Amino acid sequence: MVLCKQVLTFVIALFVMSCSGIELKHHNYEQMVSYMKAIHEKCPDITRIYTLSQKTVNGRELVVMEMSKDPGQYKPLKPNLKYIGNMHGNEVLGRELLLYLLDFLCGQYREGNPEIVKLVDTTRLHIMPSMNPDGYAKATEGDCNSVQGRPNGNGYDLNRNFPDQFPQRHKEPMQPETKAIIQWLKDYPFVLSANFHGGSLVANYPFDDDKKMVEMYSMAPDDDIFKVIAKNYSYNHPIMHLGNRMCGDVFKEGITNGANWYNVAGGMQDFNYIHGNAFEITVEMDCCKFPHHSKLPEQWDNHRRSLIDYMKLVHMGVKGQVKYANGTGIPNAIIDVAAKNPAKKRMSIRSTGGGDYHRLLLKGDYNVTVTVNGKTITTPVHVNGIPSVVVDFIVSGDSITAQSVHPNLHPTSGKPVVISNKVSDILDAEDLHDGKPVVISNKVSDILDAEDLHDDIKKEAKRPHKPLASSRSDNVAAAVVIVTIGVIVCVLAGIVLFRKVKDLRGNNEKGGYAKINQEKFDAYEP
Numbered sequence: 001m002v003l004c005k006q007v008l009t010f011v012i013a014l015f016v017m018s019c020s021g022i023e024l025k026h027h028n029y030e031q032m033v034s035y036m037k038a039i040h041e042k043c044p045d046i047t048r049i050y051t052l053s054q055k056t057v058n059g060r061e062l063v064v065m066e067m068s069k070d071p072g073q074y075k076p077l078k079p080n081l082k083y084i085g086n087m088h089g090n091e092v093l094g095r096e097l098l099l100y101l102l103d104f105l106c107g108q109y110r111e112g113n114p115e116i117v118k119l120v121d122t123t124r125l126h127i128m129p130s131m132n133p134d135g136y137a138k139a140t141e142g143d144c145n146s147v148q149g150r151p152n153g154n155g156y157d158l159n160r161n162f163p164d165q166f167p168q169r170h171k172e173p174m175q176p177e178t179k180a181i182i183q184w185l186k187d188y189p190f191v192l193s194a195n196f197h198g199g200s201l202v203a204n205y206p207f208d209d210d211k212k213m214v215e216m217y218s219m220a221p222d223d224d225i226f227k228v229i230a231k232n233y234s235y236n237h238p239i240m241h242l243g244n245r246m247c248g249d250v251f252k253e254g255i256t257n258g259a260n261w262y263n264v265a266g267g268m269q270d271f272n273y274i275h276g277n278a279f280e281i282t283v284e285m286d287c288c289k290f291p292h293h294s295k296l297p298e299q300w301d302n303h304r305r306s307l308i309d310y311m312k313l314v315h316m317g318v319k320g321q322v323k324y325a326n327g328t329g330i331p332n333a334i335i336d337v338a339a340k341n342p343a344k345k346r347m348s349i350r351s352t353g354g355g356d357y358h359r360l361l362l363k364g365d366y367n368v369t370v371t372v373n374g375k376t377i378t379t380p381v382h383v384n385g386i387p388s389v390v391v392d393f394i395v396s397g398d399s400i401t402a403q404s405v406h407p408n409l410h411p412t413s414g415k416p417v418v419i420s421n422k423v424s425d426i427l428d429a430e431d432l433h434d435g436k437p438v439v440i441s442n443k444v445s446d447i448l449d450a451e452d453l454h455d456d457i458k459k460e461a462k463r464p465h466k467p468l469a470s471s472r473s474d475n476v477a478a479a480v481v482i483v484t485i486g487v488i489v490c491v492l493a494g495i496v497l498f499r500k501v502k503d504l505r506g507n508n509e510k511g512g513y514a515k516i517n518q519e520k521f522d523a524y525e526p
């Protein structure tokens with residue numbers, strides 16, 4: 001029976017590979033770069049490859065692919081998001097799944113999948129599969145637990161190498177990879193980010209440490225938002241949100257405050273949040289750090305929906321431009337946000353080079369305060385969740401005025417309109433807090449249906465998606481032979497396994513996040 005299950009698992013893996021067309025194997029540095037170049041050749045209009053400002057210790061470029069409707073171009077109010085994989089060189093799942101994600105987005109965009117077209121058209125997605133290619137070169141496939149390949153070329157742990165909010169705890173010399181990331185944060189006004197690791201199964205959110213350096217909850221000013229975005233990831237994964245003892249730890253709903261798990265001083269996610277305007281979480285993708293390549297199809301299937309849906313959250317909250325009456329953007333304006341009831345100060349952010357600001361917020365009523373050259377204005381804003389409401393701030397002489405703009409209109413050309421407060425537009429903290437299904441509209445067609453969602457996912461998996469370069473035909477041939485044998489020998493085992501998978505899918509759908517975000521996102525016309 002055990003043998004049957006193994007054969008069937010292999011058959012399913014091959015089936016997924018042949019259906020998706022994605023080259024599911026590990027890629028060394030040269031193969032990774034080639035893979036990205038091939039995606040660019042396949043989707044030249046929506047992709048751009050660039051490198052960070054510094055090379056690694058061993059002289060490798062840190063390679064990023066931007067995917068956007070207008071790659072490389074600033075567009076007012078279009079938010080930037082980044083994904084970083086392989087920060088620890090031996091934790092490789094993020095590296096591979098981000099490559100597959102790029103390939104998937106490219107293919108789906110070309111085929112006109114409306115969900116992906118909208119995401120790419122409205123967002124600047126910056127994806128760096130490997131932050132630590134030097135460490136990767138020393139790691140070994142199948143090594144689930146060791147630390148061989150974890151640090152960079154100088155032997156430093158990059159996720160302990162950023163300036164810490166408690167300065168006395170930052171002692172190691174800053175590494176070139178760390179400097180490159182900090183410069184990257186200066187070059188692009190990232191709003192949302194995720195950093196992918198391995199060795200556990202959880203979505204970890206700030207803060208990662210506390211002053212006393214003891215294991216206890218270290219609450220960020222935007223703790224409510226972090227919990228929602230972390231749950232968005234865990235509930236779109238078939239088992240992460242279950243919080244069972246998959247890798248030795250129990251995480252309720254598949255999320256954890258970083259410091260409450262264990263203290264990390266000098267971590268990247270806290271630096272992003274405190275100094276970079278960007279909300280970042282750290283996702284532990286699987287118990288095994290460097291899984292055998294045969295595990296990749298299953299992992300891609302597990303994480304695909306989470307990876308896609310998390311990106312949509314960059315459109316949640318309030319955004320706008322701080323500018324002079326002639327339309328010139330004003331950088332470095334300070335934007336403070338406080339909930340009206342109960343009043344609570346949140347992390348300040350600053351407007352970017354073009355005067356844009358993007359502030360992630362859950363549904364609710366807030367006071368937004370903008371400070372420019374000592375002048376201040378506070379205005380009430382009702383936030384609907386997704387899409388972001390747009391509020392511009394116009395500086396003229398000694399005065400600042402706030403102007404609400406419908407998100408469908410460009411703020412410099414559209415006339416001010418009343419911001420929507422339709423119930424169907426609402427996404428709030430309470431709705432998402434318990435991770436339960438939420439009915440956000442009374443319309444039957446809008447209500448989450450587990451079977452519908454399952455069908456969506458099945459359709460997505462079956463969309464033709466040509467590989468970049470692979471032995472796909474060999475895989476298909478092998479699959480045909482083994483499927484024939486597998487079907488005859490393992491029918492009963494297959495039924496058992498299928499029911500298990502279905503159960504897990506059902507649990508995932510109970511979270512309801514994918515459907516909610518899809519509806520919100522569909523309503524967004526940039």
Ligand SMILES: [Zn+2]
Nearest residue numbers: 088091197198
């Ligand atoms: Zn790690």
